Amino acid sequence: MNAEPAAQQRLLQLADVDAELNRIDHRRRAMPELAEITEAEKILRERKDAVVSAETSARDLDREIARLERDVEGVRARAERDQNLLAGAGLPAKQAADLQHELETLARRQGVLEDEQLEIMEQREAVQTNLDAAQGELAEAERALADAQTRRDGTLADLEAAEAGRRRDREPIVDGLPADLVKLYESIRSRGGPGAAMLRARKCGACRLELDRSEVSQIRAAAPDEVLRHEECGAIMVRTSESGL
Ligand SMILES: [Zn+2]
Structure with a gap:
């Protein structure tokens, strides 16, 4: 030719x-923001998992707390009924002794349940601390990802403008060849x-x-x-x- x-x-x-x-x-394919976004997305997924896990623990403990409250309520109601019966007149001695015995058992049972309640409440508090921290870290990860995405978009816009400029330069050169x-x-x-x-x-x-x-x-x-x-x-x-x- x-x-x-x-x-x-x-x-x-x-x-x-x-x-x-x-x-x-x-430059578009090798933008450092791309690797940063991949990493930020990974961290975000991990932190979402941590929040879900803490929320699950909190819900489980809340259910446990509600169950213990019902149990304590049941024991209290039973004790109240027994006490009312004891207070009533003309109770045979055998029945009164049985009721007295049951009241002692109920008091012990209530003590055990209340100890359990205290322990679970402490666990629930610790889980809440973890959950608050996990939610804070999740919000931070969301901000980091959004920030990297904003910077990526800025770099992309710059590169697109540069590309459009070079494409405009190209046309008259090609036309003259x-x-x-x-x-x-x-x-x-x-x-x-x-x-x-x-x-x-x-x-x-x-x-x-x-x-x-x-x-x-x-x-x-x-x-x-x-x-x-x-x-x-x-x-x-x-x-x-x-x-x-
Ligand atoms: Zn060559």
Whole structure:
């Protein structure tokens, strides 16, 4: 393929713009905020689990407290009934003794239940402390995630603006180039790597390999409008005064 040397020079401007677009794309994929968000989401999940676990413990203990209250209430009611019966007149001695015995048993039972209640209340207080702390940590994790997301969005907006700028730069360059040269350039680029680069000091600007003597003499012999490609990487090599020929 042939293209005027001036067109080949302009192709280098296109390659520069495309290199900048690649850098923008790379920055978008390698944004530190992305790793930060992944980590923040992980912490958030862990802290949500911790809150759910503390809430479950609190509910279990609340149920236990309610059960103990019902039990104590039952014992109290029974004792009250027994006392009323004892206070009544004309009770046979045997029945009075049985009631007295039951009242003692009920008093012991109430004592046991009340001890249990105290212990459970203490546990419930400790669980509440844990739950409050877990909720505080969860709120903190939510803030950290939202903060990382805001910063990611800011970086993305900057990169999008930079990208839009480079795309605008690209259009007039492409319009000023021969269509067949652009087509070749794009097909090379679609395989990854730059489509064109300057031949500088006998090195291919795309892959940085130094050309050997026979390649250099072939290039020297080539017509100025011949479109040269590096055999190693396929990129179009554009000759300039810096090419060392
Ligand atoms: Zn090369």
